[in-house]
Amino acid sequence: MKLGYTIIYVADVPKTVAFYEAAFGLKQRFIHESNLYGEMETGDTILAFAGTEAAEMNGLAIMPNTPDGPAAAWEICFVTDDVATAYERALSEGCQPVSAPSEKPWGQTVSYVRDLDGCIVEIASPIQGSV
Template sequence: MKLGYIILYVENVLQTVEFYEHAFGLQRRMVTEENQYAELETGATRLTFAANDFVKNLTTVPIDATAPHKPAPPIEIVLVTEDVEPAFQKAISAGAVEVKKPERKPWGQLVGYLRDNNGFLVEICSPLP
């Protein structure tokens, strides 16, 4: 068994993909013609987005829609880079909301927190030393 995808449910898939391309420099792998599902290249495990309406047709499990004005869902997206501070500033310039500026942790990692255009918490950090 291996982790293949992380799927986040969002109101607007195409807007979210474009945000992640501009804010974090991730590359689009694919977007369906209906803009109901998309994948971004992130290494071995893909970060994917599906429309809130799309998931309602797949399951009866209730999904609470995310939004920037709501509390962040209990999940965190972690993006690892050698250049934390420039990446953090680029994300803010693209519309991410600063939660906590990058700071050095006791174990040596540089870590900062943002919220994306849907309200998800995004950590930008350096690799573990």
């Protein structure tokens, strides 16, 4: 078994795909014609978005993400050599700042923003030796 997908349930799939293209420089792989599912080009593990209606169709009960209030207890993390530029780009495209880039004792540069739905997105440099 391998981790194939991270799927985030969102109010508006096309809007979220466009947001992730603008804020994090991802490319979309496709959006289903129903507008209830879309995938980004993220390599072996696909970042995807599904409409909240799809949760009910799948028999799931979810707590929708919202920018008003604490975030859900998980995050996604993008890795880049230029954290400062990626962080500024994310903010200029509408992300809320949480923590500006700073260097950790173990040598990694780390920053946090929240996306349009309030989900936590970390932008960090590769850990030395693990690139």
